[in-house]
Amino acid sequence: MDKIVINGGKTLSGDLPISGAKNSALTLLPCALLTDEPVTLRNLPRLADVDSFGHLLNQMGVSTTIEGARPEDFGRVMTLRAGRITATVAPYDIVRKMRASILVLGPLLARAGEATVSLPGGCAIGNRPIDLHLKALEAFGAEIEIASGYVRASAPKSGLPGGEYTFPVVSVGATENAIMGAVLANGQCILNNAAREPEIVDLCKLLIAMGSDIEGIGTSKLVITGKDRLHGATYRVMADRIEAGSYACAAAITGGTLNLLGAKISEMEATVAALREAGVLIEENAKGVHVNASQGLKPLTLSTAPFPGFATDMQAQFMAMLCRADGASVLTETIFENRYMHVPELSRMGADIEVKGRTAVVRGISDLTGAPVMATDLRASMSLILAGLAAKGTTEVNRVYHLDRGYERLEEKLQAVGANIERVGD
Numbered sequence: 534m535d536k537i538v539i540n541g542g543k544t545l546s547g548d549l550p551i552s553g554a555k556n557s558a559l560t561l562l563p564c565a566l567l568t569d570e571p572v573t574l575r576n577l578p579r580l581a582d583v584d585s586f587g588h589l590l591n592q593m594g595v596s597t598t599i600e601g602a603r604p605e606d607f608g609r610v611m612t613l614r615a616g617r618i619t620a621t622v623a624p625y626d627i628v629r630k631m632r633a634s635i636l637v638l639g640p641l642l643a644r645a646g647e648a649t650v651s652l653p654g655g656c657a658i659g660n661r662p663i664d665l666h667l668k669a670l671e672a673f674g675a676e677i678e679i680a681s682g683y684v685r686a687s688a689p690k691s692g693l694p695g696g697e698y699t700f701p702v703v704s705v706g707a708t709e710n711a712i713m714g715a716v717l718a719n720g721q722c723i724l725n726n727a728a729r730e731p732e733i734v735d736l737c738k739l740l741i742a743m744g745s746d747i748e749g750i751g752t753s754k755l756v757i758t759g760k761d762r763l764h765g766a767t768y769r770v771m772a773d774r775i776e777a778g779s780y781a782c783a784a785a786i787t788g789g790t791l792n793l794l795g796a797k798i799s800e801m802e803a804t805v806a807a808l809r810e811a812g813v814l815i816e817e818n819a820k821g822v823h824v825n826a827s828q829g830l831k832p833l834t835l836s837t838a839p840f841p842g843f844a845t846d847m848q849a850q851f852m853a854m855l856c857r858a859d860g861a862s863v864l865t866e867t868i869f870e871n872r873y874m875h876v877p878e879l880s881r882m883g884a885d886i887e888v889k890g891r892t893a894v895v896r897g898i899s900d901l902t903g904a905p906v907m908a909t910d911l912r913a914s915m916s917l918i919l920a921g922l923a924a925k926g927t928t929e930v931n932r933v934y935h936l937d938r939g940y941e942r943l944e945e946k947l948q949a950v951g952a953n954i955e956r957v958g959d
């Protein structure tokens with residue numbers, strides 16, 4: 534299996550292009566199920582999860598064609614067409630490898646009137662149930678049965694009647710499934726305490742371009758009036774705010790200066806506020822976001838929260854960065870119960886981190902040291918890359934497939950800004 538080998542200690546500088554957002558792509562792709570007309574997505578990141586999602590949709594009768602980009606370009610253009618849905622099952626083997634496949638539930642139910650989706654089970658960062666996805670769709674009139682590890686959802690012959698649901702906790706995926714379930718309903722569907730992440734705004738914008746009626750976009754109350762049918766559309770996937778935040782941390786941990794091309798501060802304000810508090814200078818310009826971390830890093834106290842709060846998907850990267858801060862930082866993880874799997878690996882690189890329940894105290898040290906490490910999830914793997922970029926000596930990050938799920942051509946992007954990093958086959 535491939536690994537990434539980093540000889541740390543290089544100060545990064547230069548232009549780094551930010552790809553299309555993985556988490557947007559994974560909710561925009563299933564929208565193709567909602568219409569028999571073609572949906573074209575531009576700026577799709579080249580990632581293993583995007584390919585897997587395409588294959589899942591192929592199994593449901595969706596044709597996919599990829600065009601445009603040359604191999605050396607970032608991003609791709611994919612046209613999806615669900616002329617006729619031929620299967621409504623997302624099998625265990627696919628859902629277990631890619632949790633986001635549960636996002637076919639809402640659109641299949643809306644267009645085909647039924648969906649059978651494997652329960653995803655737990656994952657490396659926690660228990661992650663899907664009860665809220667099911668409760669929201671039930672509130673809109675779906676019938677839900679659970680048997681043999683699968684959820685079977687069905688709608689009345691005439692379609693979902695509509696209804697109202699208030700989420701007891703904010704869930705990105707459940708909000709997405711509920712929105713996609715609602716857009717073809719017979720009546721009005723109201724969601725209260727909906728997630729407000731920029732990826733949900735991206736989803737709503739595509740659905741509007743396809744003819745949907747959604748009010749309250751970007752707020753916690755969404756009012757969706759179902760349409761008889763939706764039409765095709767062409768849409769550009771937003772820039773990946775988590776990728777941008779991760780590379781901002783790469784600049785910070787190496788004391789470097791990066792231009793994150795295509796990034797927008799308005800989509801990552803909590804990350805930017807935290808970086809500024811740590812002493813990093815950040816400005817937006819016509820090309821993207823400029824990050825200058827030539828000053829030392831100050832410690833932080835941070836707690837993860839749903840958008841617009843500090844993203845749980847940035848917690849691991851900040852933890853690595855704060856290992857180099859001048860003092861003790863306190864991080865609290867409130868979204869997932871098991872999201873400190875990177876701590877023992879960072880400790881092997883010399884980090885001084887103490888975890889008590891949901892809180893981690895990170896005491897800054899002058900130098901991390903390279904070591905062979907591995908992580909069990911995507912963002913944890915990125916935190917090890919960041920630590921490796923700053924560490925003295927050689928770091929080998931194993932289980933590269935996690936990174937391939939979420940960072941488009943990571944080593945190429947980092948090499949271009951001065952990192953000594955390469956992918957090595959076994």
Ligand code: UD1
Nearest residue numbers: 556633661662663664665666703704705706707846868869
């Ligand atoms: C999405 C993102 C993920 C990010 C997370 C939180 C994608 C593909 N993934 O995951 O990168 O870390 O948002 O920003 O977009 N919950 C329930 N019942 C449910 C659903 C969720 O209890 O039915 C709980 C979860 O266990 C968790 C919390 O709600 O504690 C938030 O999870 P959620 O926002 O749903 O995360 P995902 O959509 O799975």
